[in-house]
Amino acid sequence: MNARNPFVTAATPPTPDELSQISSILHEAAGIVIAPGKTSMVQSRLAKRLRALGLPDYASYIKLVRSPDGSAEMREMISALTTNVTHFFRENHHFDHLRTTALPPLLERARKGDKVRIWSAGCSIGAEAYSIAMVLSDMAQDLDRLDVRILATDIDPVVVRKGSEGLYDGTILDSLPTEMRRRFFAADPEGERIDERLRRLVSFKQLNLHGTWPMKGQFDIVFCRNVVIYFDAPTQRRLWDRFAQAIKPEGWLYVGHSERVPTEGSSPFVSSGITTYRLSPTGPRKGEQTWH
Known part of the structure:
Protein backbone atom coordinates (compact mmCIF):
# COMPACT_ATOMS: atom_id res chain seq x y z
CA MET A 1 0.00 0.00 0.00
CA ASN A 2 1.18 3.54 -0.67
CA ALA A 3 -0.01 7.14 -0.57
CA ARG A 4 -1.79 6.72 -3.92
CA ASN A 5 -3.95 3.83 -2.73
CA PRO A 6 -7.44 5.23 -1.95
CA PHE A 7 -8.41 2.09 -0.03
CA VAL A 8 -6.15 2.78 2.93
CA THR A 9 -8.84 4.03 5.29
CA ALA A 10 -7.57 3.15 8.78
CA ALA A 11 -11.10 1.95 9.46
CA THR A 12 -9.92 -0.20 12.35
CA PRO A 13 -9.58 1.98 15.44
CA PRO A 14 -6.38 1.93 17.50
CA THR A 15 -6.30 -0.76 20.16
CA PRO A 16 -6.24 0.34 23.82
CA ASP A 17 -2.50 -0.33 23.86
CA GLU A 18 -1.93 1.69 20.68
CA LEU A 19 -4.04 4.56 22.05
CA SER A 20 -1.97 4.45 25.23
CA GLN A 21 1.25 4.62 23.21
CA ILE A 22 -0.02 7.54 21.12
CA SER A 23 -1.10 9.33 24.30
CA SER A 24 2.33 8.78 25.86
CA ILE A 25 4.11 10.10 22.77
CA LEU A 26 1.94 13.22 22.72
CA HIS A 27 2.38 13.84 26.43
CA GLU A 28 6.15 13.41 26.29
CA ALA A 29 6.47 15.67 23.25
CA ALA A 30 3.97 18.40 24.08
CA GLY A 31 2.59 17.87 27.59
CA ILE A 32 -0.87 17.25 26.13
CA VAL A 33 -3.15 14.63 27.69
CA ILE A 34 -5.55 12.48 25.64
CA ALA A 35 -8.41 11.10 27.72
CA PRO A 36 -8.89 7.30 27.55
CA GLY A 37 -12.26 7.68 25.82
CA LYS A 38 -10.89 9.62 22.85
CA THR A 39 -10.33 6.64 20.56
CA SER A 40 -12.71 7.91 17.87
CA MET A 41 -11.08 11.35 17.89
CA VAL A 42 -7.60 9.87 17.49
CA GLN A 43 -8.82 7.57 14.75
CA SER A 44 -10.59 10.29 12.78
CA ARG A 45 -7.66 12.70 12.94
CA LEU A 46 -4.80 10.26 12.35
CA ALA A 47 -6.52 8.27 9.61
CA LYS A 48 -5.55 10.99 7.13
CA ARG A 49 -1.91 10.68 8.17
CA LEU A 50 -1.96 6.90 7.70
CA ARG A 51 -3.44 7.35 4.23
CA ALA A 52 -0.94 10.06 3.29
CA ALA A 59 1.38 0.01 14.95
CA SER A 60 3.32 1.03 11.83
CA TYR A 61 2.53 4.67 12.48
CA ILE A 62 3.73 4.51 16.09
CA LYS A 63 6.93 2.82 14.95
CA LEU A 64 7.55 5.62 12.43
CA VAL A 65 6.93 8.44 14.91
CA ARG A 66 9.28 6.85 17.44
CA SER A 67 12.02 6.24 14.87
CA PRO A 68 15.05 8.54 14.31
CA ASP A 69 13.41 9.64 11.05
CA GLY A 70 10.06 10.41 12.68
CA SER A 71 10.56 14.02 13.84
CA ALA A 72 8.71 15.51 10.87
CA GLU A 73 5.79 13.15 11.35
CA MET A 74 5.82 13.90 15.07
CA ARG A 75 5.03 17.52 14.18
CA GLU A 76 2.26 16.36 11.86
CA MET A 77 0.81 14.16 14.61
CA ILE A 78 0.83 17.00 17.13
CA SER A 79 -0.85 19.26 14.56
CA ALA A 80 -3.52 16.63 13.88
CA LEU A 81 -4.30 15.99 17.54
CA THR A 82 -4.39 19.56 18.82
CA THR A 83 -7.56 21.62 18.72
CA ASN A 84 -7.53 25.14 17.27
CA VAL A 85 -10.74 26.98 18.15
CA THR A 86 -10.50 30.75 18.04
CA HIS A 87 -12.15 33.96 16.95
CA PHE A 88 -11.42 37.66 17.23
CA PHE A 89 -11.94 39.23 20.67
CA ARG A 90 -12.76 35.90 22.25
CA GLU A 91 -13.51 36.41 25.97
CA ASN A 92 -13.87 40.12 25.37
CA HIS A 93 -13.52 41.08 29.05
CA HIS A 94 -9.77 40.54 28.70
CA PHE A 95 -9.58 43.13 25.93
CA ASP A 96 -11.66 45.54 28.00
CA HIS A 97 -9.11 45.06 30.80
CA LEU A 98 -6.29 45.75 28.35
CA ARG A 99 -7.89 49.04 27.35
CA THR A 100 -8.76 50.30 30.81
CA THR A 101 -6.04 48.89 33.07
CA ALA A 102 -3.06 47.08 31.58
CA LEU A 103 -2.10 49.08 28.50
CA PRO A 104 -2.45 52.78 29.49
CA PRO A 105 0.60 52.83 31.83
CA LEU A 106 2.59 50.64 29.44
CA LEU A 107 1.94 52.97 26.52
CA GLU A 108 2.88 55.93 28.70
CA ARG A 109 6.19 54.22 29.45
CA ALA A 110 6.67 53.43 25.76
CA ARG A 111 6.30 57.13 24.92
CA LYS A 112 9.21 57.79 27.31
CA GLY A 113 11.41 55.33 25.44
CA ASP A 114 10.67 52.00 27.14
CA LYS A 115 9.76 48.90 25.18
CA VAL A 116 6.54 46.93 25.62
CA ARG A 117 6.43 43.22 24.91
CA ILE A 118 3.29 41.06 24.72
CA TRP A 119 3.15 37.30 24.19
CA SER A 120 0.21 35.38 22.74
CA ALA A 121 1.12 31.81 23.75
CA GLY A 122 -0.93 29.18 21.95
CA CYS A 123 -1.92 31.74 19.35
CA SER A 124 -3.67 29.37 16.91
CA TYR A 130 -4.33 40.57 16.01
CA SER A 131 -7.13 41.43 18.46
CA ILE A 132 -4.44 42.77 20.81
CA ALA A 133 -2.92 44.66 17.89
CA MET A 134 -6.29 46.25 17.07
CA VAL A 135 -6.68 47.42 20.68
CA LEU A 136 -3.19 48.93 20.56
CA SER A 137 -3.96 50.67 17.27
CA ASP A 138 -7.13 52.20 18.71
CA MET A 139 -5.32 53.41 21.83
CA ALA A 140 -2.14 54.79 20.26
CA GLN A 141 -2.24 56.84 17.10
CA ASP A 142 1.54 57.13 17.45
CA LEU A 143 1.98 53.35 17.62
CA ASP A 144 4.40 53.27 14.67
CA ARG A 145 6.85 55.38 16.66
CA LEU A 146 6.70 53.21 19.80
CA ASP A 147 8.75 50.10 20.61
CA VAL A 148 5.74 47.82 21.05
CA ARG A 149 5.80 44.25 19.75
CA ILE A 150 3.64 41.12 20.01
CA LEU A 151 5.08 37.60 19.90
CA ALA A 152 2.59 34.95 18.76
CA THR A 153 3.58 31.30 19.22
CA ASP A 154 1.97 27.92 18.71
CA ILE A 155 3.15 24.33 18.59
CA ASP A 156 1.36 23.76 15.26
CA PRO A 157 3.36 25.07 12.27
CA VAL A 158 0.24 25.05 10.07
CA VAL A 159 -1.62 27.63 12.19
CA VAL A 160 1.55 29.66 12.72
CA ARG A 161 1.93 29.98 8.96
CA LYS A 162 -1.72 30.98 8.56
CA GLY A 163 -1.44 33.59 11.29
CA SER A 164 1.66 35.04 9.68
CA GLU A 165 -0.23 35.39 6.41
CA GLY A 166 -3.00 37.32 8.15
CA LEU A 167 -5.58 36.03 5.69
CA PHE A 184 -8.50 46.69 9.78
CA PHE A 185 -9.15 44.30 6.88
CA ALA A 186 -8.94 44.57 3.11
CA ALA A 187 -10.52 42.37 0.46
CA ASP A 188 -8.30 39.63 -0.97
CA PRO A 189 -9.06 37.03 -3.68
CA GLU A 190 -8.86 34.35 -0.96
CA GLY A 191 -10.71 36.18 1.80
CA GLU A 192 -9.80 39.28 3.81
CA ARG A 193 -6.30 40.25 4.87
CA ILE A 194 -5.43 42.16 8.01
CA ASP A 195 -3.87 45.59 7.67
CA GLU A 196 -0.12 45.54 7.02
CA ARG A 197 0.47 47.98 9.87
CA LEU A 198 -0.89 45.44 12.34
CA ARG A 199 0.94 42.55 10.72
CA ARG A 200 4.22 44.36 11.35
CA LEU A 201 3.43 44.44 15.08
CA VAL A 202 3.21 40.65 15.36
CA SER A 203 5.96 38.06 14.97
CA PHE A 204 4.77 34.47 14.55
CA LYS A 205 6.99 31.62 15.71
CA GLN A 206 6.54 27.90 16.25
CA LEU A 207 7.10 27.04 19.91
CA ASN A 208 6.39 24.02 22.08
CA LEU A 209 5.46 25.35 25.54
CA HIS A 210 6.61 21.98 26.89
CA GLY A 211 10.12 22.51 25.49
CA THR A 212 12.86 25.14 25.61
CA TRP A 213 11.89 28.81 25.44
CA PRO A 214 14.51 30.73 23.46
CA MET A 215 13.24 34.21 24.39
CA LYS A 216 15.69 36.13 26.57
CA GLY A 217 13.69 39.15 27.67
CA GLN A 218 10.59 39.30 29.86
CA PHE A 219 7.05 40.21 28.85
CA ASP A 220 4.72 42.87 30.18
CA ILE A 221 1.65 40.85 29.22
CA ALA A 246 8.86 35.17 31.83
CA ILE A 247 6.67 38.06 33.05
CA LYS A 248 8.02 41.32 34.43
CA PRO A 249 7.13 42.22 38.03
CA GLU A 250 3.58 43.61 38.07
CA GLY A 251 3.01 42.20 34.59
CA TRP A 252 -0.21 40.52 33.51
CA LEU A 253 -1.29 36.96 32.69
CA TYR A 254 -4.62 36.20 31.01
CA VAL A 255 -5.93 32.61 30.95
CA GLY A 256 -8.98 30.83 29.57
CA HIS A 257 -12.46 30.86 31.07
CA SER A 258 -12.11 27.36 32.57
CA GLU A 259 -8.51 27.78 33.75
CA ARG A 260 -7.23 28.98 37.12
CA VAL A 261 -3.76 30.06 38.24
CA PRO A 262 -2.91 29.17 41.86
CA THR A 263 -2.68 32.30 44.02
CA GLU A 264 -2.40 30.76 47.48
CA GLY A 265 0.71 30.21 49.57
CA SER A 266 3.94 31.33 47.93
CA SER A 267 2.44 31.88 44.48
CA PRO A 268 3.72 35.12 42.92
CA PHE A 269 0.39 35.67 41.13
CA VAL A 270 -2.55 37.64 42.45
CA SER A 271 -6.07 37.38 41.03
CA SER A 272 -7.01 40.71 39.43
CA GLY A 273 -10.31 40.00 37.71
CA ILE A 274 -12.02 37.28 35.71
CA THR A 275 -9.24 34.85 34.73
CA THR A 276 -6.83 37.79 34.95
CA TYR A 277 -3.70 37.63 37.13
CA ARG A 278 -0.92 40.00 38.05
CA LEU A 279 2.59 39.11 39.07
CA SER A 280 3.68 40.49 42.42
CA PRO A 281 5.99 43.54 42.42
CA THR A 282 8.90 41.36 43.49
CA GLY A 283 8.23 38.61 40.94
CA PRO A 284 8.93 34.95 41.76
CA ARG A 285 10.59 33.94 45.01
CA LYS A 286 14.34 34.37 45.09
CA GLY A 287 16.22 31.18 44.36
CA GLU A 288 13.66 29.84 41.91
CA GLN A 289 14.91 28.48 38.62
CA THR A 290 15.35 30.88 35.72
CA TRP A 291 13.91 29.51 32.50
CA HIS A 292 15.63 31.84 30.04
Missing part, protein backbone atom coordinates in the same frame (compact mmCIF):
# COMPACT_ATOMS: atom_id res chain seq x y z
CA LEU A 53 1.95 7.86 4.38
CA GLY A 54 0.54 4.64 2.92
CA LEU A 55 0.68 2.89 6.30
CA PRO A 56 -1.65 -0.06 6.96
CA ASP A 57 -2.14 0.30 10.72
CA TYR A 58 -1.44 2.30 13.86
CA ILE A 125 -4.27 31.19 13.60
CA GLY A 126 -3.53 34.60 15.05
CA ALA A 127 -6.95 36.02 15.94
CA GLU A 128 -5.90 36.66 19.54
CA ALA A 129 -2.64 38.41 18.62
CA TYR A 168 -9.04 35.00 6.92
CA ASP A 169 -12.38 33.95 5.48
CA GLY A 170 -15.69 35.57 6.32
CA THR A 171 -16.74 33.05 8.98
CA ILE A 172 -14.14 33.93 11.59
CA LEU A 173 -14.55 37.64 10.84
CA ASP A 174 -18.26 37.54 11.68
CA SER A 175 -17.41 38.15 15.35
CA LEU A 176 -15.90 41.55 14.51
CA PRO A 177 -17.94 44.75 14.56
CA THR A 178 -18.53 45.99 11.03
CA GLU A 179 -16.61 49.20 11.65
CA MET A 180 -13.50 47.35 12.90
CA ARG A 181 -13.67 44.94 9.99
CA ARG A 182 -13.77 47.85 7.57
CA ARG A 183 -10.83 49.62 9.20
CA VAL A 222 1.10 37.17 28.46
CA PHE A 223 -2.05 35.66 26.99
CA CYS A 224 -2.21 31.88 27.42
CA ARG A 225 -5.87 31.03 27.08
CA ASN A 226 -7.55 27.65 26.66
CA VAL A 227 -4.17 25.93 26.38
CA VAL A 228 -3.37 24.43 29.78
CA ILE A 229 -6.72 22.61 29.90
CA TYR A 230 -5.00 20.01 27.69
CA PHE A 231 -2.19 19.51 30.24
CA ASP A 232 -2.14 17.41 33.39
CA ALA A 233 -1.76 19.06 36.81
CA PRO A 234 2.06 18.70 37.14
CA THR A 235 2.57 20.15 33.65
CA GLN A 236 0.24 23.04 34.48
CA ARG A 237 2.20 23.84 37.65
CA ARG A 238 5.48 23.87 35.73
CA LEU A 239 3.96 26.19 33.15
CA TRP A 240 2.71 28.69 35.75
CA ASP A 241 6.21 28.73 37.27
CA ARG A 242 7.75 29.35 33.87
CA PHE A 243 5.34 32.17 33.12
CA ALA A 244 6.22 33.76 36.46
CA GLN A 245 9.83 33.85 35.28
Whole structure:
Protein backbone atom coordinates (compact mmCIF):
# COMPACT_ATOMS: atom_id res chain seq x y z
CA MET A 1 0.00 0.00 0.00
CA ASN A 2 1.18 3.54 -0.67
CA ALA A 3 -0.01 7.14 -0.57
CA ARG A 4 -1.79 6.72 -3.92
CA ASN A 5 -3.95 3.83 -2.73
CA PRO A 6 -7.44 5.23 -1.95
CA PHE A 7 -8.41 2.09 -0.03
CA VAL A 8 -6.15 2.78 2.93
CA THR A 9 -8.84 4.03 5.29
CA ALA A 10 -7.57 3.15 8.78
CA ALA A 11 -11.10 1.95 9.46
CA THR A 12 -9.92 -0.20 12.35
CA PRO A 13 -9.58 1.98 15.44
CA PRO A 14 -6.38 1.93 17.50
CA THR A 15 -6.30 -0.76 20.16
CA PRO A 16 -6.24 0.34 23.82
CA ASP A 17 -2.50 -0.33 23.86
CA GLU A 18 -1.93 1.69 20.68
CA LEU A 19 -4.04 4.56 22.05
CA SER A 20 -1.97 4.45 25.23
CA GLN A 21 1.25 4.62 23.21
CA ILE A 22 -0.02 7.54 21.12
CA SER A 23 -1.10 9.33 24.30
CA SER A 24 2.33 8.78 25.86
CA ILE A 25 4.11 10.10 22.77
CA LEU A 26 1.94 13.22 22.72
CA HIS A 27 2.38 13.84 26.43
CA GLU A 28 6.15 13.41 26.29
CA ALA A 29 6.47 15.67 23.25
CA ALA A 30 3.97 18.40 24.08
CA GLY A 31 2.59 17.87 27.59
CA ILE A 32 -0.87 17.25 26.13
CA VAL A 33 -3.15 14.63 27.69
CA ILE A 34 -5.55 12.48 25.64
CA ALA A 35 -8.41 11.10 27.72
CA PRO A 36 -8.89 7.30 27.55
CA GLY A 37 -12.26 7.68 25.82
CA LYS A 38 -10.89 9.62 22.85
CA THR A 39 -10.33 6.64 20.56
CA SER A 40 -12.71 7.91 17.87
CA MET A 41 -11.08 11.35 17.89
CA VAL A 42 -7.60 9.87 17.49
CA GLN A 43 -8.82 7.57 14.75
CA SER A 44 -10.59 10.29 12.78
CA ARG A 45 -7.66 12.70 12.94
CA LEU A 46 -4.80 10.26 12.35
CA ALA A 47 -6.52 8.27 9.61
CA LYS A 48 -5.55 10.99 7.13
CA ARG A 49 -1.91 10.68 8.17
CA LEU A 50 -1.96 6.90 7.70
CA ARG A 51 -3.44 7.35 4.23
CA ALA A 52 -0.94 10.06 3.29
CA LEU A 53 1.95 7.86 4.38
CA GLY A 54 0.54 4.64 2.92
CA LEU A 55 0.68 2.89 6.30
CA PRO A 56 -1.65 -0.06 6.96
CA ASP A 57 -2.14 0.30 10.72
CA TYR A 58 -1.44 2.30 13.86
CA ALA A 59 1.38 0.01 14.95
CA SER A 60 3.32 1.03 11.83
CA TYR A 61 2.53 4.67 12.48
CA ILE A 62 3.73 4.51 16.09
CA LYS A 63 6.93 2.82 14.95
CA LEU A 64 7.55 5.62 12.43
CA VAL A 65 6.93 8.44 14.91
CA ARG A 66 9.28 6.85 17.44
CA SER A 67 12.02 6.24 14.87
CA PRO A 68 15.05 8.54 14.31
CA ASP A 69 13.41 9.64 11.05
CA GLY A 70 10.06 10.41 12.68
CA SER A 71 10.56 14.02 13.84
CA ALA A 72 8.71 15.51 10.87
CA GLU A 73 5.79 13.15 11.35
CA MET A 74 5.82 13.90 15.07
CA ARG A 75 5.03 17.52 14.18
CA GLU A 76 2.26 16.36 11.86
CA MET A 77 0.81 14.16 14.61
CA ILE A 78 0.83 17.00 17.13
CA SER A 79 -0.85 19.26 14.56
CA ALA A 80 -3.52 16.63 13.88
CA LEU A 81 -4.30 15.99 17.54
CA THR A 82 -4.39 19.56 18.82
CA THR A 83 -7.56 21.62 18.72
CA ASN A 84 -7.53 25.14 17.27
CA VAL A 85 -10.74 26.98 18.15
CA THR A 86 -10.50 30.75 18.04
CA HIS A 87 -12.15 33.96 16.95
CA PHE A 88 -11.42 37.66 17.23
CA PHE A 89 -11.94 39.23 20.67
CA ARG A 90 -12.76 35.90 22.25
CA GLU A 91 -13.51 36.41 25.97
CA ASN A 92 -13.87 40.12 25.37
CA HIS A 93 -13.52 41.08 29.05
CA HIS A 94 -9.77 40.54 28.70
CA PHE A 95 -9.58 43.13 25.93
CA ASP A 96 -11.66 45.54 28.00
CA HIS A 97 -9.11 45.06 30.80
CA LEU A 98 -6.29 45.75 28.35
CA ARG A 99 -7.89 49.04 27.35
CA THR A 100 -8.76 50.30 30.81
CA THR A 101 -6.04 48.89 33.07
CA ALA A 102 -3.06 47.08 31.58
CA LEU A 103 -2.10 49.08 28.50
CA PRO A 104 -2.45 52.78 29.49
CA PRO A 105 0.60 52.83 31.83
CA LEU A 106 2.59 50.64 29.44
CA LEU A 107 1.94 52.97 26.52
CA GLU A 108 2.88 55.93 28.70
CA ARG A 109 6.19 54.22 29.45
CA ALA A 110 6.67 53.43 25.76
CA ARG A 111 6.30 57.13 24.92
CA LYS A 112 9.21 57.79 27.31
CA GLY A 113 11.41 55.33 25.44
CA ASP A 114 10.67 52.00 27.14
CA LYS A 115 9.76 48.90 25.18
CA VAL A 116 6.54 46.93 25.62
CA ARG A 117 6.43 43.22 24.91
CA ILE A 118 3.29 41.06 24.72
CA TRP A 119 3.15 37.30 24.19
CA SER A 120 0.21 35.38 22.74
CA ALA A 121 1.12 31.81 23.75
CA GLY A 122 -0.93 29.18 21.95
CA CYS A 123 -1.92 31.74 19.35
CA SER A 124 -3.67 29.37 16.91
CA ILE A 125 -4.27 31.19 13.60
CA GLY A 126 -3.53 34.60 15.05
CA ALA A 127 -6.95 36.02 15.94
CA GLU A 128 -5.90 36.66 19.54
CA ALA A 129 -2.64 38.41 18.62
CA TYR A 130 -4.33 40.57 16.01
CA SER A 131 -7.13 41.43 18.46
CA ILE A 132 -4.44 42.77 20.81
CA ALA A 133 -2.92 44.66 17.89
CA MET A 134 -6.29 46.25 17.07
CA VAL A 135 -6.68 47.42 20.68
CA LEU A 136 -3.19 48.93 20.56
CA SER A 137 -3.96 50.67 17.27
CA ASP A 138 -7.13 52.20 18.71
CA MET A 139 -5.32 53.41 21.83
CA ALA A 140 -2.14 54.79 20.26
CA GLN A 141 -2.24 56.84 17.10
CA ASP A 142 1.54 57.13 17.45
CA LEU A 143 1.98 53.35 17.62
CA ASP A 144 4.40 53.27 14.67
CA ARG A 145 6.85 55.38 16.66
CA LEU A 146 6.70 53.21 19.80
CA ASP A 147 8.75 50.10 20.61
CA VAL A 148 5.74 47.82 21.05
CA ARG A 149 5.80 44.25 19.75
CA ILE A 150 3.64 41.12 20.01
CA LEU A 151 5.08 37.60 19.90
CA ALA A 152 2.59 34.95 18.76
CA THR A 153 3.58 31.30 19.22
CA ASP A 154 1.97 27.92 18.71
CA ILE A 155 3.15 24.33 18.59
CA ASP A 156 1.36 23.76 15.26
CA PRO A 157 3.36 25.07 12.27
CA VAL A 158 0.24 25.05 10.07
CA VAL A 159 -1.62 27.63 12.19
CA VAL A 160 1.55 29.66 12.72
CA ARG A 161 1.93 29.98 8.96
CA LYS A 162 -1.72 30.98 8.56
CA GLY A 163 -1.44 33.59 11.29
CA SER A 164 1.66 35.04 9.68
CA GLU A 165 -0.23 35.39 6.41
CA GLY A 166 -3.00 37.32 8.15
CA LEU A 167 -5.58 36.03 5.69
CA TYR A 168 -9.04 35.00 6.92
CA ASP A 169 -12.38 33.95 5.48
CA GLY A 170 -15.69 35.57 6.32
CA THR A 171 -16.74 33.05 8.98
CA ILE A 172 -14.14 33.93 11.59
CA LEU A 173 -14.55 37.64 10.84
CA ASP A 174 -18.26 37.54 11.68
CA SER A 175 -17.41 38.15 15.35
CA LEU A 176 -15.90 41.55 14.51
CA PRO A 177 -17.94 44.75 14.56
CA THR A 178 -18.53 45.99 11.03
CA GLU A 179 -16.61 49.20 11.65
CA MET A 180 -13.50 47.35 12.90
CA ARG A 181 -13.67 44.94 9.99
CA ARG A 182 -13.77 47.85 7.57
CA ARG A 183 -10.83 49.62 9.20
CA PHE A 184 -8.50 46.69 9.78
CA PHE A 185 -9.15 44.30 6.88
CA ALA A 186 -8.94 44.57 3.11
CA ALA A 187 -10.52 42.37 0.46
CA ASP A 188 -8.30 39.63 -0.97
CA PRO A 189 -9.06 37.03 -3.68
CA GLU A 190 -8.86 34.35 -0.96
CA GLY A 191 -10.71 36.18 1.80
CA GLU A 192 -9.80 39.28 3.81
CA ARG A 193 -6.30 40.25 4.87
CA ILE A 194 -5.43 42.16 8.01
CA ASP A 195 -3.87 45.59 7.67
CA GLU A 196 -0.12 45.54 7.02
CA ARG A 197 0.47 47.98 9.87
CA LEU A 198 -0.89 45.44 12.34
CA ARG A 199 0.94 42.55 10.72
CA ARG A 200 4.22 44.36 11.35
CA LEU A 201 3.43 44.44 15.08
CA VAL A 202 3.21 40.65 15.36
CA SER A 203 5.96 38.06 14.97
CA PHE A 204 4.77 34.47 14.55
CA LYS A 205 6.99 31.62 15.71
CA GLN A 206 6.54 27.90 16.25
CA LEU A 207 7.10 27.04 19.91
CA ASN A 208 6.39 24.02 22.08
CA LEU A 209 5.46 25.35 25.54
CA HIS A 210 6.61 21.98 26.89
CA GLY A 211 10.12 22.51 25.49
CA THR A 212 12.86 25.14 25.61
CA TRP A 213 11.89 28.81 25.44
CA PRO A 214 14.51 30.73 23.46
CA MET A 215 13.24 34.21 24.39
CA LYS A 216 15.69 36.13 26.57
CA GLY A 217 13.69 39.15 27.67
CA GLN A 218 10.59 39.30 29.86
CA PHE A 219 7.05 40.21 28.85
CA ASP A 220 4.72 42.87 30.18
CA ILE A 221 1.65 40.85 29.22
CA VAL A 222 1.10 37.17 28.46
CA PHE A 223 -2.05 35.66 26.99
CA CYS A 224 -2.21 31.88 27.42
CA ARG A 225 -5.87 31.03 27.08
CA ASN A 226 -7.55 27.65 26.66
CA VAL A 227 -4.17 25.93 26.38
CA VAL A 228 -3.37 24.43 29.78
CA ILE A 229 -6.72 22.61 29.90
CA TYR A 230 -5.00 20.01 27.69
CA PHE A 231 -2.19 19.51 30.24
CA ASP A 232 -2.14 17.41 33.39
CA ALA A 233 -1.76 19.06 36.81
CA PRO A 234 2.06 18.70 37.14
CA THR A 235 2.57 20.15 33.65
CA GLN A 236 0.24 23.04 34.48
CA ARG A 237 2.20 23.84 37.65
CA ARG A 238 5.48 23.87 35.73
CA LEU A 239 3.96 26.19 33.15
CA TRP A 240 2.71 28.69 35.75
CA ASP A 241 6.21 28.73 37.27
CA ARG A 242 7.75 29.35 33.87
CA PHE A 243 5.34 32.17 33.12
CA ALA A 244 6.22 33.76 36.46
CA GLN A 245 9.83 33.85 35.28
CA ALA A 246 8.86 35.17 31.83
CA ILE A 247 6.67 38.06 33.05
CA LYS A 248 8.02 41.32 34.43
CA PRO A 249 7.13 42.22 38.03
CA GLU A 250 3.58 43.61 38.07
CA GLY A 251 3.01 42.20 34.59
CA TRP A 252 -0.21 40.52 33.51
CA LEU A 253 -1.29 36.96 32.69
CA TYR A 254 -4.62 36.20 31.01
CA VAL A 255 -5.93 32.61 30.95
CA GLY A 256 -8.98 30.83 29.57
CA HIS A 257 -12.46 30.86 31.07
CA SER A 258 -12.11 27.36 32.57
CA GLU A 259 -8.51 27.78 33.75
CA ARG A 260 -7.23 28.98 37.12
CA VAL A 261 -3.76 30.06 38.24
CA PRO A 262 -2.91 29.17 41.86
CA THR A 263 -2.68 32.30 44.02
CA GLU A 264 -2.40 30.76 47.48
CA GLY A 265 0.71 30.21 49.57
CA SER A 266 3.94 31.33 47.93
CA SER A 267 2.44 31.88 44.48
CA PRO A 268 3.72 35.12 42.92
CA PHE A 269 0.39 35.67 41.13
CA VAL A 270 -2.55 37.64 42.45
CA SER A 271 -6.07 37.38 41.03
CA SER A 272 -7.01 40.71 39.43
CA GLY A 273 -10.31 40.00 37.71
CA ILE A 274 -12.02 37.28 35.71
CA THR A 275 -9.24 34.85 34.73
CA THR A 276 -6.83 37.79 34.95
CA TYR A 277 -3.70 37.63 37.13
CA ARG A 278 -0.92 40.00 38.05
CA LEU A 279 2.59 39.11 39.07
CA SER A 280 3.68 40.49 42.42
CA PRO A 281 5.99 43.54 42.42
CA THR A 282 8.90 41.36 43.49
CA GLY A 283 8.23 38.61 40.94
CA PRO A 284 8.93 34.95 41.76
CA ARG A 285 10.59 33.94 45.01
CA LYS A 286 14.34 34.37 45.09
CA GLY A 287 16.22 31.18 44.36
CA GLU A 288 13.66 29.84 41.91
CA GLN A 289 14.91 28.48 38.62
CA THR A 290 15.35 30.88 35.72
CA TRP A 291 13.91 29.51 32.50
CA HIS A 292 15.63 31.84 30.04
